[in-house]
Amino acid sequence: MPDVKEKTVFMNPYVIQMDKLAESLKSVSSTFAGLADYRVAFTKEENETMFRKVTEKVCEGCERKESCLGEKRLDTYRMMYDILSAAEEYGAELNVELKRNLQKQCMMAPRFLRETLENYENAKQKLMWTNKLVQNREGYASQLDYFAKTIQCTTRELDAGIFEDNHLEKKIKTHLKKSGIRMLSSVFYITPQGRYEIHLTIKASRGHVIPVKELAAEVGDIVGRVMIPQQGERPVIGDEYCTVACVEGARYHTLQGVAKIGKDCDTISGDTFLMTNLPGGKKGVALSDGMGSGEEAFRDSAMVVELLEELLNAGFPVKTAVQIMNTALVIGREDVRFSTIDVSLFDLYDGTCEFVKAGAAATYIKRGKKVEKIHSVALPIGVIQDLEVETVTKQLESGDFVIMLTDGVTDAVPVDGQEEFISKLIEDTQLQNPGELAHYILGKVLERSGELPLDDMTVLVIGMWKL
Numbered sequence: 112m113p114d115v116k117e118k119t120v121f122m123n124p125y126v127i128q129m130d131k132l133a134e135s136l137k138s139v140s141s142t143f144a145g146l147a148d149y150r151v152a153f154t155k156e157e158n159e160t161m162f163r164k165v166t167e168k169v170c171e172g173c174e175r176k177e178s179c180l181g182e183k184r185l186d187t188y189r190m191m192y193d194i195l196s197a198a199e200e201y202g203a204e205l206n207v208e209l210k211r212n213l214q215k216q217c218m219m220a221p222r223f224l225r226e227t228l229e230n231y232e233n234a235k236q237k238l239m240w241t242n243k244l245v246q247n248r249e250g251y252a253s254q255l256d257y258f259a260k261t262i263q264c265t266t267r268e269l270d271a272g273i274f275e276d277n278h279l280e281k282k283i284k285t286h287l288k289k290s291g292i293r294m295l296s297s298v299f300y301i302t303p304q305g306r307y308e309i310h311l312t313i314k315a316s317r318g319h320v321i322p323v324k325e326l327a328a329e330v331g332d333i334v335g336r337v338m339i340p341q342q343g344e345r346p347v348i349g350d351e352y353c354t355v356a357c358v359e360g361a362r363y364h365t366l367q368g369v370a371k372i373g374k375d376c377d378t379i380s381g382d383t384f385l386m387t388n389l390p391g392g393k394k395g396v397a398l399s400d401g402m403g404s405g406e407e408a409f410r411d412s413a414m415v416v417e418l419l420e421e422l423l424n425a426g427f428p429v430k431t432a433v434q435i436m437n438t439a440l441v442i443g444r445e446d447v448r449f450s451t452i453d454v455s456l457f458d459l460y461d462g463t464c465e466f467v468k469a470g471a472a473a474t475y476i477k478r479g480k481k482v483e484k485i486h487s488v489a490l491p492i493g494v495i496q497d498l499e500v501e502t503v504t505k506q507l508e509s510g511d512f513v514i515m516l517t518d519g520v521t522d523a524v525p526v527d528g529q530e531e532f533i534s535k536l537i538e539d540t541q542l543q544n545p546g547e548l549a550h551y552i553l554g555k556v557l558e559r560s561g562e563l564p565l566d567d568m569t570v571l572v573i574g575m576w577k578l
Contacts, residue, residue, distance in 0.1 A: 126266050126267065126270045129262055129263070129266040130263065130266070132262060133259040133262045133263045134259070136255045136256075136258055136259040136262070137255070137256060141252075150238060150241065150242065153195075153234060153238065157234055161191070161227070161230045161231065161234055162187075162191055164230050165191060165223065165226045165227050165230055166179075166187070168222075168226050169219050169222050169223045170219070173218060174218075179217070186216065187216075187217075190212075190213060190216055191227050193209060194209070194213070194224060194227045194228070194231075195227065195231055197209055198228060198231050246442060246496060247442045250441060250442035250496055251442070253434070253438050253496070254435060254439075257431050257434065261426070261427055261431060265426055268303055269300070271303075272301045272302060272303070273299070273300050274299050274301065275299070276299055279299065279334065280297050282333055283297065283309075283330060283333055283334075284297075286329065286333055287311075287313065287329070290329060291315060291316040291321070292313050292314070292315055292321060292326065292348065293313060293314055293315075293316070294311055294312070294313045295314075295352055296312045297310065297311050297312070304460060306358070306359045307334060307336055307338070307358070307359050308356060308357070308359075309330055309334070309356070309358075310354055310355070310357075311330070311354065311357070312352055312353070312354045313326075313348060313354075314352045314353065315348045315350055316350070317350045318350070319350070320347045320348070320349055321347060321348040322347055322348075323340045323344055323345060323346060323347060323348060324339070324340060326340075326355065326357070327339050327340050327357040330357045331357070331360075337360040338357045338358065338360065339357070339358060339359075340355070340358075341356035341357070341358050341390075342390065358392070359392075360578075361459035361460055361578070362459065362460055362461075362462070363457075363459045363462050363575050363576065363578060364459065365394050365457055365459070365573050365574065365576075366574050366576075367386055367396065367545050367571065367574070368544065368545035368546025368547065368549040368550075368571075368572045369570065369571050369572075370546075370549035370554075370569070370570045371384075371567075371568060371570070372553065372557070372567075372568050373567050374519075374564055374565065374567050375564060375565075379406050380569065381401040381402075381407075381408025381409050381567045382398065382399070382400050382401075382517050382567045382568070382569040383398075383399050383401070383409065383413045383416050384397065384398045384416065384569060384571055385397040385398075385417075385419065386571075386573075387420055387423075387424075389424060389456075390424065390426060392458065392460045393456055393457060393458055393459065394456075394459060394573075395419075395420070395429075395454065395456055395457075396454070396455045396513075396515065396571060397416050397419055397420075397452065397454045398451075398453040398515050398516075398517060398571055399411075399412035399415040399450050399451060399452050400412060400451040400518065401413075401415075401450045402449050402450065402491075408567070411450050412450050415440075415450045415452060415492065418436050418439070419432055419433070419436060419454070422435060422436070429454055429456050429465060429467050429502070430467060433452055433454070433469060433498075434498060434500055436452070436492055437492040437493060437496070437500075438496060440493035441493060441495070441496045442496070449490075449491035449493040449494045450491055450492055450493060451469060451470035451471045451472075451517070451518070452467070452471065452492055453468050453469075453471035453472070454467040454468070455513050455573065457507075457573070462506060462507050462575065462577070463504055463505065463507065464513060464575075465502055465503070465504045466503045466505070467502050468485070468486075468487035468489060468501075469487065469491055469492050469500060470487075470489065470492070470494075471487065471491075471515075471517075471518075472517060472518045472520070473521070473530055474513065474514065475513070475514040475533065475534065476505060476507070476511060476512070476513055476514075477512040477513075477514065477538070478508060478511050478512075479510075481538075482537050482538045484534065485503055487501060489501060509575065509576050509577035510576060511575055512537075512573065512574045513572070513573045513575075514537060514548075514549075514570065514571070515570075515571040515573075516533075516571070517566075517567065517568060517569045518566070519565075519568040519569070520552075520568045520569070520570060522565070522566060523557065523560040523564065523565065523568065524559055524560065532559070533552070536551075543574070545572040548572045549570045549571065549572040552572075556568070
């Protein structure tokens with residue numbers, strides 16, 4: 112996410128207020144990040160505490176107590192320290208020489224060793240949980256920082272895009288009045304990509320109902336652009352005031368198809384996919400493969416795509432959305448369970464596609480007889496907290512196909528030349544229906560493997576054409 116400009120440039124009071132909110136989030140983030148750091152070793156105080164607990168249990172009643180905890184206290188402490196160092200490096204199986212030295216120095220050697228190792232395990236467990244808390248705090252700090260930057264960027268985009276045009280407002284108001292629509296107010300907005308959005312607070316004359324599609328077409332005629340209702344807009348306008356958004360119509364459209372099969376032909380697959388229309392004239396397609404297969408893998412991957420859909424619909428950039436999901440998975444579990452994530456974000460206005468991959472198999476772009484592959488070296492989400500996410504943007508042409516698949520598909524082909532085999536399949540076929548193409552690829556891979564699926568397998572195909 113790009114850094115925002117100095118807030119003093121923006122005088123809009125709403126922007127200033129949102130800046131205060133973002134700065135508060137950043138302040139909390141800095142506080143979390145500045146707390147205790149990771150520790151790999153025990154502190155002096157922790158070692159002293161262990162020494163006290165061990166000697167209280169072992170040395171009580173021993174005839175050599177005064178000597179071992181008096182003039183020879185340093186030697187006794189060093190003996191415990193040697194045991195801790197050896198346990199850290201080799202585990203509970205200490206070397207013979209260390210045990211022999213312990214027996215020479217301590218009359219209660221077996222018990223001293225047992226108590227030391229027991230206290231060591233307890234202290235180590237406590238250290239592990241302390242580091243887990245540090246990791247969680249860092250995760251929360253990252254999340255808050257992402258939110259703060261998103262708030263600032265979104266607010267500035269909105270503020271920079273809103274403009275006044277009294278002549279255009281009067282022209283729309285007069286025209287709509289002739290059509291039996293009363294306009295109370297209007298907001299004009301230009302997106303960072305130069306596309307118009309017009310938000311009108313209007314109502315129809317009593318007893319009339321106006322389809323929103325007709326309204327958008329009329330507004331488009333007035334401004335000289337092709338306008339359509341915003342996604343999810345109400346279908347009609349009645350005799351009560353409501354706000355309707357008209358946006359520029361997209362220049363491209365997509366069709367998609369899917370083919371999938373579970374491991375050993377199971378009905379439950381650990382692969383989950385998402386195809387959804389997003390704000391700003393974008394089409395989001397995501398594919399996630401949960402760790403393992405079956406119901407548990409399905410729950411993991413389903414949670415990933417559902418959260419991704421929520422974040423993308425809320426306006427988060429796809430890279431930020433993936434990083435937020437990764438942090439949520441890392442700090443939300445004691446055990447490591449990862450999921451791959453493969454996202455293709457189609458811009459239906461300019462024909463570009465943004466690809467984001469974390470641990471996913473290669474994506475293929477088919478243009479006639481040519482096939483291009485897109486790879487990523489990023490780890491799956493849920494493995495490490497500081498996940499580096501890369502994005503690749505490609506300009507597509509009318510009639511191009513994007514093929515996404517899980518590693519169960521590639522792994523079904525012999526290791527030698529897996530991607531070459533799939534590239535050749537895609538290159539040779541003349542199929543133009545995305546659903547037929549998806550089933551063709553999956554069928555040919557299963558035919559090549561000659562056995563039941565050894566993993567969940569999913570193929571998504573998205574075709575894009577100019578309107």
